[in-house]
Amino acid sequence: MTVSEIKDKIFQISSDEEFNILALEIFRFQYQNNSFYKQYVDCVQKDVSQINHYSQIPFLPIEFFKSQKIICTKEPVKVVFGSSGTSGMEKSLHHVTDISVYEKAAIACFEMFYGDISNFTFLALLPSYLERQDSSLVWMINHYIQKSKYASDCGFFLNEYDQLSEKLKFLNHEKSRKILLIGVSFALLDFAEQFPLSLNNTIVMETGGMKGKRNEITRSQLHEILCKQFNISNIHSEYGMTELLSQAYSSGKGIFKLPPWMKILIRELNDPLCIEQSGRSGGINIIDLANINSCSFIATQDVGKVFNDNSFEVTGRFDYSDTRGCNLMVL
Numbered sequence: 111m112t113v114s115e116i117k118d119k120i121f122q123i124s125s126d127e128e129f130n131i132l133a134l135e136i137f138r139f140q141y142q143n144n145s146f147y148k149q150y151v152d153c154v155q156k157d158v159s160q161i162n163h164y165s166q167i168p169f170l171p172i173e174f175f176k177s178q179k180i181i182c183t184k185e186p187v188k189v190v191f192g193s194s195g196t197s198g199m200e201k202s203l204h205h206v207t208d209i210s211v212y213e214k215a216a217i218a219c220f221e222m223f224y225g226d227i228s229n230f231t232f233l234a235l236l237p238s239y240l241e242r243q244d245s246s247l248v249w250m251i252n253h254y255i256q257k258s259k260y261a262s263d264c265g266f267f268l269n270e271y272d273q274l275s276e277k278l279k280f281l282n283h284e285k286s287r288k289i290l291l292i293g294v295s296f297a298l299l300d301f302a303e304q305f306p307l308s309l310n311n312t313i314v315m316e317t318g319g320m321k322g323k324r325n326e327i328t329r330s331q332l333h334e335i336l337c338k339q340f341n342i343s344n345i346h347s348e349y350g351m352t353e354l355l356s357q358a359y360s361s362g363k364g365i366f367k368l369p370p371w372m373k374i375l376i377r378e379l380n381d382p383l384c385i386e387q388s389g390r391s392g393g394i395n396i397i398d399l400a401n402i403n404s405c406s407f408i409a410t411q412d413v414g415k416v417f418n419d420n421s422f423e424v425t426g427r428f429d430y431s432d433t434r435g436c437n438l439m440v441l
Contacts, residue, residue, distance in 0.1 A: 111135055113183070113402065117211060120399045121218055123370040129399075133164035133373075136399055136406050143182040146174065147405050154383065165375060165385050169395040169409035175202035175353050182403045183207055192244035193352040194319070204246070204352050207403045212355045215400040216250045217257065219369050223359045224290075224313075231260040231281060235293030235301060236317075237268050246352055247317065251292065260287070275305040282311045292348065295319055295332055302339035315346040315359075329364045349424065353408055355400040358422070367421050373397040374422045376415055391415045391425060 111119075116135060123129050141148050141158060151158065151168045161167055174180060177200075181187070185207040193202040206212060221227055232254050239245040248266070255264040263281065267274045281289050289312040293301070298316055314336060318329075333345040344362035358366040368374065376392040378384045386392040394412040401408075414424040 191246035308341040371399040
């Protein structure tokens with residue numbers, strides 16, 4: 111199967127069997143073409159010939175995106191996404207050779223859970239991301255705005271809380287309008303405290319993280335405050351990171367759902383090469399088949415658990431890990 115054929119099949123997966131077949135195909139491709147990933151797989155002494163299920167594939171520790179160029183092909187790099195974080199932290203870099211795969215994954219993920227993207231007005235409160243030039247989240251929201259038929263009403267906001275408040279008041283009078291206010295947690299909290307509103311017609315979505323701007327609080331505390339200040343019943347969440355090209359979404363209570371080309375597996379806290387059973391807490395391993403030209407099999411620094419319906423919950427982070435990325439909070 112060629113790389114082009116694999117890319118076409120990624121977004122057509124409709125069963126676990128199809129996922130497994132394509133995951134194994136992508137693993138073999140990445141083992142053969144990503145020299146650093148091959149070195150890692152060989153280092154953990156995994157017999158590649160015996161791998162016949164995606165749960166047996168070695169997961170590359172996410173920390174290597176900070177020190178290594180994790181890439182498969184010799185195609186030119188089109189864009190390099192960098193991780194966020196507090197000052198002085200070493201950044202993760204994701205070298206992307208085919209930005210169309212990221213754009214396709216981003217649109218497909220969103221529309222799978224929220225419907226036609228063209229019907230949404232996007233308002234983004236992402237100060238810590240806008241201050242950088244390499245944010246994949248800003249790239250994604252900008253791509254959403256380009257697809258919206260209300261693009262002229264969409265926009266990014268740095269610290270212009272008064273302008274955002276007036277925009278939301280105006281848009282919420284149009285009952286048929288679908289509005290998404292997406293923001294990093296500390297900015298949503300600041301905005302909500304200064305400009306309490308009734309946002310009956312708006313989906314409020316947090317991407318997590320205080321970025322050192324405020325004291326860390328639990329997700330449930332964050333959602334409780336935002337629900338009260340915005341007079342709404344649920345806060346949505348987005349789970350993504352620099353090292354991925356796909357996203358998971360939660361419509362409330364921090365329970366995330368995945369598109370068909372992603373999987374979450376939980377590894378044992380004391381044995382990182384062993385996969386836990388469903389419902390038990392451990393380290394989060396992510397399969398993102400859209401990461402075809404980097405690495406699709408990543409062991410993150412997040413802690414969580416997977417449920418029987420393949421939804422998952424993030425419950426924290428390993429103590430030694432950096433505080434950065436989307437939806438990383440003290441829980």
